[in-house]
Amino acid sequence: xxxxxxxxxxxxxYCKRCNICPQFCPTNNLEIVKGKLxxxxxxxxxxxxERYCPDMAIEVVKIYNVETPATG
Amino acid sequence: xxxxxxxKRFLKEKNLPTPWCPGCGNxxxxxxxxxxxxxxxxxxxxxxxxxxxxxxGRSAGFFNLDSVHTAHGRAIPMxxxxxxxxxxxxxxVLSGDGDLLGIGGNHLLHASRRNTPITIICFSNxxxxxxxxxxxxxxxxxxxxxxxxxxxxxTPINVQALIKAHNCFYARTTTxxxxxxxxxxxxxLRHPGLAFVDVICQCIVNNGRRIxxxxxxxxxxxxxxTYKINENADLLKEGEIGITKVGVVK
Numbered sequence: 123x124x125x126x127x128x129x130x131x132x133x134x135x136y137c138k139r140c141n142i143c144p145q146f147c148p149t150n151n152l153e154i155v156k157g158k159l160x161x162x163x164x165x166x167x168x169x170x171x172e173r174y175c176p177d178m179a180i181e182v183v184k185i186y187n188v189e190t191p192a193t194g
Numbered sequence: 195x196x197x198x199x200x201x202k203r204f205l206k207e208k209n210l211p212t213p214w215c216p217g218c219g220n221x222x223x224x225x226x227x228x229x230x231x232x233x234x235x236x237x238x239x240x241x242x243x244x245x246x247x248x249x250x251g252r253s254a255g256f257f258n259l260d261s262v263h264t265a266h267g268r269a270i271p272m273x274x275x276x277x278x279x280x281x282x283x284x285x286x287v288l289s290g291d292g293d294l295l296g297i298g299g300n301h302l303l304h305a306s307r308r309n310t311p312i313t314i315i316c317f318s319n320x321x322x323x324x325x326x327x328x329x330x331x332x333x334x335x336x337x338x339x340x341x342x343x344x345x346x347x348x349t350p351i352n353v354q355a356l357i358k359a360h361n362c363f364y365a366r367t368t369t370x371x372x373x374x375x376x377x378x379x380x381x382x383l384r385h386p387g388l389a390f391v392d393v394i395c396q397c398i399v400n401n402g403r404r405i406x407x408x409x410x411x412x413x414x415x416x417x418x419x420t421y422k423i424n425e426n427a428d429l430l431k432e433g434e435i436g437i438t439k440v441g442v443v444k
């Protein structure tokens with residue numbers, strides 16, 4: 123389980139479905155389904171989609187204090 | 195908690211969304227410019243944005259600052275006039291390669307000769323995008339456009355030589371290297387004389403799809419693979435990006 127978790131907020135009024143963010147996402151969290159961008163719950167808050175979005179349509183909110191399983 | 199949307203205070207959000215095509219790189223430069231303004235904490239009353247004609251000319255309307263959208267090619271004379279009228283203003287020119295180097299090429303030459311303290315951010319997409327994809331002064335040799343279907347025969351303009359000949363600040367960057375892009379704009383705004391930032395940005399609809407790219411992501415990946423960062427170079431070679439040293443006349 124990832125140690126960081128985020129939530130993706132998409133502004134559908136700004137989004138032009140240019141298909142940049144789904145290809146930048148390392149966890150395949152974003153996808154264009156029937157001409158609309160959708161976000162799932164696999165976000166690790168890497169901010170790639172927010173930084174490369176040319177239309178300022180995506181905002182990622184980082185959620186802290188995610189309980190991670192003990193390792194070792 | 196770090197706020198990644200603080201740059202939005204420099205934007206008129208009621209004017210959004212931007213009118214540019216899906217996958218266009220202009221939005222990334224607009225955002226990075228606001229980010230650089232935010233890092234330097236510029237006074238919104240003491241910053242003026244000037245833009246010319248073209249796709250990139252639309253960017254002046256999105257700033258929550260005083261902005262001017264001027265005649266074709268005349269963004270630099272307007273910026274010089276503003277600077278002469280009030281020396282305390284930060285004057286930033288945002289315009290395309292066709293506007294700055296094609297139609298307004300003479301003004302750029304003379305502004306760099308005078309070393310006017312303005313910052314120029316050039317959206318270099320290697321095409322006249324707004325009119326449908328004609329060949330522009332920065333089009334690479336062999337590039338297919340609607341006016342050169344067999345490939346462009348001319349060599350592109352050497353902006354670096356033009357700016358460096360008058361000992362001004364020159365930086366080249368791309369829309370893929372976001373941190374570098376922001377750093378270049380911040381350094382350019384800090385420079386006391388004329389500063390020119392050449393931002394290579396993707397135009398997918400009128401340029402990229404004719405030279406064999408699928409979408410905006412494809413072009414960004416091409417920039418990632420082609421351009422290597424070279425800091426503190428006297429002169430940048432082909433395929434290199436970076437900030438050149440000021441004070442080296444070649």
